[in-house]
Amino acid sequence: MDIKWVPGSNDGTWYLGKQYEPDYRGYVVRTQADENDVWEGEKWYVYYWDFVLEGHEWAYVADTLRDAQMALERITPKGHLCEVFISPVLGHCPERAVYVTDNGEGEAGERLQGILLCDPHSRHVMPKEKRVPVHLWEADYRSISPEDSAIVGERLSPAMASVRRGAYLSVPVVWGDDWTGYRLRIVDPGSVKVGSLAVFGKGNAFRVESIDKVPIPDDPTMMRFNCNGGATYLATGGRAVAILVQE
Known part of the structure; x- marks a missing residue:
């Protein structure tokens, strides 16, 4: 990965890339537990840069700096598209995926029968399947790549069939x-x-x-x-x- 980790003004914050540059990915920050927390010691919070919302979004909590950095590195910067096929005329859903149906991690780290879902489709597609936010799944397991796709064949755009x-x-x-x-x-x-x-x-x-x-x-x-x-x-x-x- 070409992008580098950049330390913040103190040793409790690290940025993945130069802040707000085109390739910037987010940051991790150390948080010391207080008396109200259920853990002892410190944790590292992971915040990724959402290219659509143009803001930081919380993603993950890790025990160590390296675990937090690896989690952020696994989150795909610009996200993924929903994999629901709508119809032969309309093709596949063009919306950004926010959930993935989760059957756990395979032996090689692949998605097992998982499908990426936008928010509207997540309400009625595979309703009995557990779903996990995409960024959380990637932070936990691995980056989702096209080879993991639940789509059989290529993504289809609207067909624009002739109309009488x-x-x-x-x-x-x-x-x-x-x-x-x-x-x-x-x-x-x-x-x-x-x-x-x-x-x-x-x-x-x-x-x-x-x-x-x-x-x-x-x-x-x-x-x-x-x-x-x-x-x-x-x-x-x-x-x-x-x-x-x-x-």
Whole structure:
């Protein structure tokens, strides 16, 4: 690894790279236990630099300086993408993964049947599987690399299949074969607002004009998005919703 550890102004802080430079990764800091802590002696706290949030995030606690440094070195700087396949038209989820389903560490340190999940998909994909924050998994085990990927084959982007415009009674705001100026987002149903562009199965996006919550006995509430031209999008079981946002 080319990036170097840089000592802070005292011997209790070490930075991985020069602070706030493009390759900066975060820092580890020594914390002395006080009478209210459950351990005796000192611990090292690990904080990684989140390139999306542009701020430090707590990641890990280690017993020694070297353990803390190794934990931070294992955290992939820019993170990973969600591995959920949405549909042949929409391809794989484009959101950043925040959890990984965890079956433990394999003999060679590989993920065992684990899948990387964004926050919306983590609510309903493999719901019975234990999930661990990605940065914590990496700090504990090893960096996740493409070779560990749960995706079989290459990651698929939206297919942009041709659309027969004359076949629709309700004309979308954005056609599925031309998303110029827009990008795909995956969100929780509760994050969809009036004015959002809900993406239907063929990739066409309709503007949400009103939202209804439809109670279903013994099932989660269904969200019904009433869109322009009378088109209706149903979100059941709290499942994630695809929308378009302007770039």
